[in-house]
Amino acid sequence: MNRRGEQSEALAADFLSSQSLTITGRNYSCHFSEIDLIARKGDIVVFVEVRSRADSAFGSASATIPSRKRDKLLKALRHYLSV
Numbered sequence: 001m002n003r004r005g006e007q008s009e010a011l012a013a014d015f016l017s018s019q020s021l022t023i024t025g026r027n028y029s030c031h032f033s034e035i036d037l038i039a040r041k042g043d044i045v046v047f048v049e050v051r052s053r054a055d056s057a058f059g060s061a062s063a064t065i066p067s068r069k070r071d072k073l074l075k076a077l078r079h080y081l082s083v
Contacts, residue, residue: 008052009036021046030079033072038080047077 001009013023016039024045025038037048051061065073 009050012050032075035076
């Protein structure tokens, strides 16, 4: 991961913490994909794919996640929840 990615993940983790979520995992990796951040608040588990954009002129960060990547992330989420 590059420096910008690390900074973006740190900012995302700080934001989640400021919203009273506890970071329970970082860069969880399985054979399907990697989950950048996992946070929890009570019974709620939040999975975060961190995307960083310098400019929103070409769409939002969520628009940069292709369907194949989304499918892999869903498999990784299910794997995490089953462990």
